[in-house]
Amino acid sequence: xxxxxxxxxxxxxxxxxxxxxxxxxxxxxxxxxxxxxxxxxxxxxxxxxxxxxxxxxxxxxxxxxxxxxxxxxxxxxxxxxxxxxxxxxxxxxxxxxxxxxxxxxxxxxxxxxxxxxxxxxxxxxxxxxxxxxxxxxxxxxxxxxxxxxxxxxxxxxxxxxxxxxxxxxxxxxxxx
Numbered sequence: 001x002x003x004x005x006x007x008x009x010x011x012x013x014x015x016x017x018x019x020x021x022x023x024x025x026x027x028x029x030x031x032x033x034x035x036x037x038x039x040x041x042x043x044x045x046x047x048x049x050x051x052x053x054x055x056x057x058x059x060x061x062x063x064x065x066x067x068x069x070x071x072x073x074x075x076x077x078x079x080x081x082x083x084x085x086x087x088x089x090x091x092x093x094x095x096x097x098x099x100x101x102x103x104x105x106x107x108x109x110x111x112x113x114x115x116x117x118x119x120x121x122x123x124x125x126x127x128x129x130x131x132x133x134x135x136x137x138x139x140x141x142x143x144x145x146x147x148x149x150x151x152x153x154x155x156x157x158x159x160x161x162x163x164x165x166x167x168x169x170x171x172x173x174x175x176x
Contacts, residue, residue: 135161
């Protein structure tokens with residue numbers, strides 16, 4: 001797994017170039033946002049179960065058919081699988097968040113996931129909404145704690161969640 005700095009070093013090394021102003025600005029941005037990234041990851045580590053619970057409750061409230069008979073989260077086994085997947089997405093988003101590199105989610109999560117969901121008949125629309133809600137809950141909790149303003153939370157903390165949403169939304173699968 002790489003982070004923003006090692007990825008940047010790798011690109012410049014391949015080109016055989018010294019860092020230019022853009023690279024230095026990128027490194028400066030990485031370090032200037034490190035306290036926010038650490039606060040977000042600490043929150044996720046500490047409150048993962050609560051974040052998943054809150055996001056899932058919001059999802060069920062928005063789309064109650066999911067937990068009714070015939071819905072993809074109906075039955076205890078399917079509900080548990082949905083919550084497990086939300087926790088999985090939250091954990092991997094925290095890795096991408098601390099690394100400041102959402103592309104690590106491609107290899108670790110997105111590649112092959114659409115095939116898996118298609119084979120299981122899992123609709124990605126509600127999954128995408130659930131992931132977006134995870135990002136919203138994390139940002140709300142950080143905002144309530146006074147960690148950063150909403151604009152910075154949206155641009156930094158939501159980035160991995162948005163990346164996951166875009167990746168899954170491009171292969172939206174309908175429920176069977």
